[in-house]
Amino acid sequence: xxxxxxxxxxxxxxDDIGSKLKLPFKFVGEFISGCVFSVRNKYYKKNPRAxxxxxxxxxxxxxxxxxxxxxFSKADKKITRVTVNAVNAIDSKTDAFVERADIGLVVLAxxxxxxxxxxxxxxxxxxxxxxxxxxxxxCCMGIFNICTAYEYSYNGxxxxxxxxxxxxxxxxxxxxxxxxxxxxxxxxxxKDEDIDxxxxxxx
Numbered sequence: 001x002x003x004x005x006x007x008x009x010x011x012x013x014x015d016d017i018g019s020k021l022k023l024p025f026k027f028v029g030e031f032i033s034g035c036v037f038s039v040r041n042k043y044y045k046k047n048p049r050a051x052x053x054x055x056x057x058x059x060x061x062x063x064x065x066x067x068x069x070x071x072f073s074k075a076d077k078k079i080t081r082v083t084v085n086a087v088n089a090i091d092s093k094t095d096a097f098v099e100r101a102d103i104g105l106v107v108l109a110x111x112x113x114x115x116x117x118x119x120x121x122x123x124x125x126x127x128x129x130x131x132x133x134x135x136x137x138x139c140c141m142g143i144f145n146i147c148t149a150y151e152y153s154y155n156g157x158x159x160x161x162x163x164x165x166x167x168x169x170x171x172x173x174x175x176x177x178x179x180x181x182x183x184x185x186x187x188x189x190x191k192d193e194d195i196d197x198x199x200x201x202x203x
Contacts, residue, residue, distance in 0.1 A: 148200065152165075152196065152198075154189075154194055161202055172191060172195065176188050
């Protein structure tokens, strides 16, 4: 039996399209470069000295370009070397710091757990010591209150000693009221400006 095959349309590749588009520009470029070279060759045939000068000038430019290239390559190598050394130094310092930090955290955690275990074992002793310390502080405060008193003075003149400032203030209120009634005028004694209190030993 005869076999029939379907006709498939040819596949156009992108490279073929690009090469076809580049052909006109290629021809134009070759034509322009050929014209330039022909004109230059004719000029140099008529002026051989100009050709010698041009070659010397081109050789001079080539030497300068080689010198610049060598300088840039040396600078590039130096910058690369310095950068690599700096990165390596930073990495080594960072690793050392992290290692020390890890060791410090391990030591701190070990000490914390040791202290916690010691507190658990000596809980009663610590409570007794804390209670004793609180008792000593309270006793010292009581002795201080017993052995000291407030010396009160009026306008710089000492009047006596009292254990409580409120007693003096109540007396001042009564004195102010009595003076106001006797003299039919409002007479007040300023507690903040006229009266001064000073803590002194009374023993």
